[in-house]
Amino acid sequence: MTERKLPRPRPEMAAFQPYRTPPVKADVRIQANEWPEPNPASLYITPRELDGVLLNRYPGRGDELREVLSARWGTRPDQLIFGNGSNELLLQVFLVFGGHGRKTLLFHPTYSMHGRLTVLAGGTVVEEMVGLPYDLTKERALAAMAKARPEIVVFTTPNNPTGNTIDGDLILEVAERYPETLVLVDEAYSDFAGKTLVPRMNEYPNMVISKTFSKVLAAAGLRVGALIVHPELMSYFTAAALPYNVSTLTLAVATRIARDEASIQRRLALAATERDRVYSALRRVSAIDVFPSVTNFILFRLHEGKPADVHARFVGESVLIRDISMWPGCQGCLRASLGTPPENDRFIAALDAVFAAPVVRR
Ligand SMILES: Cc1ncc(COP(=O)(O)O)c(C=O)c1O
Structure with a gap:
């Protein structure tokens, strides 16, 4: 046969x-x-309120969630993109700025999805091994950038799995010296560290920052993430976004979770x-x-x-x-x-x- x-x-x-x-x-x-x-979801939305969540219609743009989060982070509401978990937004970054013939620079050990999503999007990973303890110096980062000349560089701060932060000045210096490289800062755990680069975003249009509801917001099961983007890059992301990727129910619950400071x-x-x-x-x-x-x-x-x-x-x-x-x-x-x-x-x-x-x- x-x-x-x-x-x-x-x-x-x-x-x-x-x-x-x-x-x-x-x-x-x-x-x-x-x-x-x-x-439990019932902490945030009552059966009566569920009557107002109409499943026959496509979701809106999440304007309420946009208001709450932009106030929390000090951004403009239209700088936010929402996703079904931050992983979906990370994939969007690699789809738009990575892909065939384009490189992502990663500093290992780090969150494995950045490498996986780069490959999924058709791109190539360049790995710089920092090792343990995870102490990424400015010299090391700049040397790796000069050698790799990547289209995307990722900094996860605080880093998973090492649990420590990367120096913010180092990240900003990379963004400054390489304006044509997209600098993706994964801030999934930044609330725990009490540090964020979001207030510096206006100065660095090539920097995008991802956030998640899966950690201190206690909502990994809800699947919500946000990507904060400079207005100059926004149109590339909106052009590639999947329509209606975050459900009406998710947006309603996420808004209440985000308000519960x-x-x-x-x-x-x-x-x-x-x-x-x-x-x-x-x-x-x-x-x-x-x-x-x-x-x-x-x-x-x-x-x-x-x-x-x-x-x-x-x-x-x-x-x-x-x-x-x-x-x-x-x-x-x-x-x-x-x-x-x-x-x-x-x-x-x-x-x-x-x-x-x-x-x-x-
Ligand atoms: C650094 C980092 N980024 C992103 C994620 C994924 O988050 P989400 O649940 O929002 O997809 C994780 C999850 O462990 C993570 O460690």
């Missing part, structure tokens, strides 16, 4: 692996940098105390190096042994963390997000059991 012919994707897509990690059952789920406290401040305070507590507990484990974090997650590296074994031992204690040892520059590393205070108690208690037995040598 002759082999059946099937369509084939672009060669780089044939080798593409899915992003998702296999489902694992655990009581304490601190693997995805989400906000851990339950945040008191909850945001409470979560930030909680993250700060819990981070100190978890960090101190990790520091007491002699088998690992822990990297200081300003975010809602902490990176640590084993002195020896297999991360997969350590990960499995945590799962044995019903604690699910993330084995990121296969990420570039992250050999031997695992990452734990902050849980609720009782969940963090469970994580801290699990440390004794996990690290009491010697870690099996590779």
Whole structure:
């Protein structure tokens, strides 16, 4: 029998692996940098208010959400683009400014989606390995820019998975010296750090900044992100945008979440105390190096042994963390997000059991 012919994707897509990690059952789920406290939709929208959400019509432009967020960030309302999670907006950046024959410069280790989305958009990734501790200097960044001459450069600050910030002056200097490069600043975790480059955007039209509702806004399940763009670049993004990409229901709930400033401040305070507590507990484990974090997650590296074994031992204690040892520059590393205070108690208690037995040598 002759082999059946099937369509084939672009060669780089044939080798593409899915992003998702296999489902694992655990009581304490601190693997995805989400906000851990339950945040039900009913807190924001009542059954009666749902009567006003008319599903037969296409959504509007999200004018209310635009007002709330532009006031929060000090931008003009028309500088914002909304997406179904910030990942969708990151993809839009790579589709519009990347693509065939164009390069994205990444400083590793960093969030894996920037590289994946670059390839998905048909572009090429140039990797600069900063390693651990993640200390990106201005000299290093400028040298990498001079060598790669990328169409896009990405700075994730604070960075995932390392949990620390990149110097803002360094980013602005790159933007200044390379006005024809699109400088994408991923600020998914910037609220935790209390730092943002948004107020400097007017001076650097080549800088775009992404934000998400998935972290301190406690709404990863809602799927909302925002991209802040200088008016001079806006038309490129609006031309390429998918129409009606954020649903009416999502816009209604997101507006209320964004207005709830008191909850945001409470979560930030909680993250700060819990981070100190978890960090101190990790520091007491002699088998690992822990990297200081300003975010809602902490990176640590084993002195020896297999991360997969350590990960499995945590799962044995019903604690699910993330084995990121296969990420570039992250050999031997695992990452734990902050849980609720009782969940963090469970994580801290699990440390004794996990690290009491010697870690099996590779
Ligand atoms: C640096 C960074 N950017 C973006 C995202 C994705 O966010 P969203 O849920 O908005 O797609 C994440 C999620 O972990 C992240 O770590």
